Amino acid sequence: xxxxxxxxxxxxxxxxxGMVDLKLEVVVLPVSDVDRAKRFYERLGWRLDADFxxxxxxxxxxxxxxxxxxxxxxxxxxxxxxxxxxxxxxxxVDDIEAAKGAALHMExxxxxxxAPADR
Numbered sequence: 001x002x003x004x005x006x007x008x009x010x011x012x013x014x015x016x017x018g019m020v021d022l023k024l025e026v027v028v029l030p031v032s033d034v035d036r037a038k039r040f041y042e043r044l045g046w047r048l049d050a051d052f053x054x055x056x057x058x059x060x061x062x063x064x065x066x067x068x069x070x071x072x073x074x075x076x077x078x079x080x081x082x083x084x085x086x087x088x089x090x091x092x093v094d095d096i097e098a099a100k101g102a103a104l105h106m107e108x109x110x111x112x113x114x115a116p117a118d119r
């Protein structure tokens with residue numbers, strides 16, 4: 001049995017499956033410079049949902065990519081995770097070349113994207 005089949009089998013055994021609508025709403029990203037991160041995502045055209053602070057030790061910024069129901073949250077004093085430590089998150093687009101072209105047009109550095117092997 002493949003690992004994909006095994007995961008599917010476990011999903012059907014989940015007592016919550018089909019009973020509750022679950023959604024991922026926010027992913028927390030640790031950053032070293034909140035203002036620089038905010039400018040980066042705004043240049044990409046992401047919607048600014050929130051920018052709140054309380055004193056000099058706490059600030060939260062929430063941005064959402066166009067068309068996405070999930071936002072990212074970053075700031076100061078909101079996580080103990082090390083900036084740059086988050087791994088395994090994927091921003092998915094229909095056309096990687098068009099997305100890269102749009103980023104470069106907005107003068108945002110764009111790394112080489114790659115399509116998953118099974119597409």
